[in-house]
Amino acid sequence: MVSSMMALNTTTSHDINDDSLHEACGVFGVWAPQLDVSRLTFFGLQALQHRGQESAGIAVTDGTNLVCKKGLGLAREVFDDKTIAQLQGVAAIGHVRYSTSGKDPEISFQMAHPLIGSNGNRSFALAHNGTLTNVDDLIKELKRLPRDTNSNQQVSDTQLATDLLAQYYSETQDMPTAIMRLMGIMRGAYSMVVLTNKALYVLRDYSGIRPLCVGRLSEGSGWVVASETCALDLIRAEPLREVEPGELLRIDSKGICTLVASDAQSQPIARQAHCLFEYVYFARPDSVIDGANVYRAREAMGRRLFHEAPVDADIVIGVPDSGIPAAIGYARESGVTYSEGLVKNRYIDRTFIQPTQDLREQGIRIKLNPLHYAVRNRRIIVVDDSIVRGSTSKQLIQMLRDAGAAEVHLRITSPAIIWPCFLGINTDTQEQLIAATHTLEETREYIGADSLAYLSLEGLKSCIYAEHPSYCSACFDGDYPISRPKPLHENAFLPGYMPTWQE
Ligand code: SF4
Structure with a gap:
């Protein structure tokens, strides 16, 4: 069951003079039944605010209900004390977004994360940092599957992933299996968190393009994942390790476990390719x-x-x-x-x-x-x-x-x-x-x-x-660690430039 507290915050703005690189998001997730998970997530988002200032969102579960609140603007503009106090639960995920498209407030709001999906009975929330590069394949796969669509919505890569996951979840009635199928079809960069009423799932693309790390809260009180360690520091979580490229983790009342390891045979051929610009510009210096x-x-x-x-x-x-x-x-x-x-x-x-x-x-x-x-x-x-x-x-x-x-x-x-x-x-x-x-x-x-x-x-x-x-x-x-994007912008390359792809 899901309920929504989505509200259109009108403090959005337009970036017209765009001559700098922009990261497209930060993700955060926490499993800590004894703690104020929405407040921890809010703090985590504040630490990750440099990765995106256009929208912020938190989804929280109390084990039975999933609630999502998101809006346009900085985390502190979207969430006040009262709102955070209403978001009580055992686990939460959060997201800050910088949009590379969709500057219209309505569209920006549609694209704000977390996104909500459902298998008909059970809901989940999904938040994503990265870009999926085979949108054509994802659309084709979605068309193959029976589903409800809202043709008025501008569909983002994350929306496609959410819709596909909902379909796979309906078919399999098993979230880990559904996520593995999704990982089998998604290409490009994804550091992703998925929250159900029973577990927090964490997945990273096979090349590990965007960062994602996991940490432990003090005295065994819970687990945290975040785009950067600066978010762990702020809530005094001990950084443990990176989520490995191609890894799928589950965190629930039994603890943390790897469902798919980074060296799984089923993985497509991919080379590790961590984004150099994280070190040059995107990441916080204290990460x-x-x-x-x-x-x-x-x-x-x-x-x-x-x-x-x-x-x-x-x-x-x-x-x-x-x-x-x-x-x-x-x-x-x-x-x-x-x-x-x-x-x-x-x-x-x-x-x-x-x-x-x-x-x-x-x-x-x-x-x-x-x-x-x-x-x-x-x-x-x-x-x-x-x-x-x-x-x-x-x-x-x-x-x-x-x-x-x-x-x-x-x-x-x-x-x-x-x-x-x-x-x-x-x-x-x-x-x-x-x-x-x-x-x-x-x-x-x-x-x-x-x-x-x-x-x-x-x-x-x-x-x-x-x-x-x-x-x-x-x-x-020009040496891309991915296969040729589908679709590829028709003016992506100037005449005479020949990129290499990982085919
Ligand atoms: S290093 Fe790769 S992922 Fe990073 S900005 Fe350059 S092309 Fe993009």
């Missing part, structure tokens, strides 16, 4: 992914960047937030003074409305302001995480020049992004990527820097120190 501390990795990227691209300058500054540890690393290795040079307005960190072209061009000034006294008449090394379209870097450099900088040398802690990403990031065509259409010198000229350098792919990988150093680097080298 540990696959044994690698994100802050330490970023600091090492700055050190390596100095060796690959040294330059004479007076100060090194970082672009908040992800550029800061790298700028500190660059400064330590080079001996050039580290300085704060940009102040971030933390209260408009989320997407916001920019109604006119003028305001759109102001984009970066709304988020960042230079420390004039620090940069005036100085030769500055600016360390940033990436360049997508180049317009943000251009504005940033102009802003520093307006503040009196004598020289601006841009150093990027990732290689040039040349290829689109189909695995949960908002870059699905090559034409939007400046490095795909411009040479290094043309890019430098466009953004107005005195010099520009990217970290090499080899250099980036050498900075991470993960336990399983097998990465997705497709946006840098």
